[in-house]
Amino acid sequence: MHRVLYPGRFQPFHKGHLRVVERLLREFDEVVIVIGSAQEGFTCNNPFTASERIEMIDYVLKNNGISRDRYWLIPIPDIRMPLAWTTYVLSMVPRVDAVASGNPHVVKIYDWIGFKTIKLNLFSPSEYNGTIIRRRICNGMEWKNLVPEQVARYIESINGVERIREVCGCGDHRD
Ligand SMILES: Nc1ncnc2c1ncn2[C@@H]1O[C@H](COP(=O)(O)OP(=O)(O)OP(=O)(O)O)[C@@H](O)[C@H]1O
Numbered sequence: 001m002h003r004v005l006y007p008g009r010f011q012p013f014h015k016g017h018l019r020v021v022e023r024l025l026r027e028f029d030e031v032v033i034v035i036g037s038a039q040e041g042f043t044c045n046n047p048f049t050a051s052e053r054i055e056m057i058d059y060v061l062k063n064n065g066i067s068r069d070r071y072w073l074i075p076i077p078d079i080r081m082p083l084a085w086t087t088y089v090l091s092m093v094p095r096v097d098a099v100a101s102g103n104p105h106v107v108k109i110y111d112w113i114g115f116k117t118i119k120l121n122l123f124s125p126s127e128y129n130g131t132i133i134r135r136r137i138c139n140g141m142e143w144k145n146l147v148p149e150q151v152a153r154y155i156e157s158i159n160g161v162e163r164i165r166e167v168c169g170c171g172d173h174r175d
């Protein structure tokens with residue numbers, strides 16, 4: 001049994017994230033998805049709560065042919081101590097063999113403690129990026145093509161577009 005850790009904020013979970021999970025599941029038996037900054041929600045950078053992100057990701061994965069026994073969804077709040085955060089996370093999840101991230105900072109701190117890392121290549125990062133997607137939602141631009149259809153549906157079901165516009169103070173402007 002080989003497991004890989006995949007941490008992120010997933011604000012929201014987009015098509016790049018789904019590609020990563022699919023890739024990791026070709027190499028590992030299970031992926032442990034850590035929903036980081038779990039204490040956050042209802043802010044411009046972190047509009048969705050941990051529970052919403054759990055629901056959104058579960059909805060996507062189970063509807064994309066990924067069996068529930070191949071992924072774990074574990075919310076973990078930040079502790080703002082980067083090196084301690086690495087082992088703090090490891091202490092809160094099932095045993096993993098490696099950590100995968102496209103974030104050089106996360107890769108560097110796990111390398112620093114001597115843990116096995118996988119540096120992810122980003123898929124079309126000028127499109128599939130949380131900040132860009134939140135900004136597009138804010139500005140009334142097209143965004144649904146950048147996320148799995150289940151995420152678009154989920155965000156609409158919780159009035160997420162209105163929430164982002166409100167917490168980011170975007171007003172009603174369209175481009
Ligand atoms: N387009 C992508 N392709 C592959 N991996 C990605 C992509 N975007 C982000 N990742 C990786 O997924 C993990 C979680 O990403 P994260 O939740 O930070 O998304 P993000 O799109 O970079 O968001 P934000 O702009 O909100 O920081 C990180 O390891 C990140 O590098």
Ligand SMILES: NC(=O)c1ccc[n+]([C@@H]2O[C@H](COP(=O)(O)O)[C@@H](O)[C@H]2O)c1
Pocket residue numbers: 007008009010035036037038077078079080081082083085101103106
């Ligand atoms: N010290 C800390 O609390 C610490 C350090 C590194 C990453 N993290 C968290 O891990 C997640 C990593 O996600 P990204 O790769 O999306 O930045 C984020 O939630 C980030 O806040 C926390």
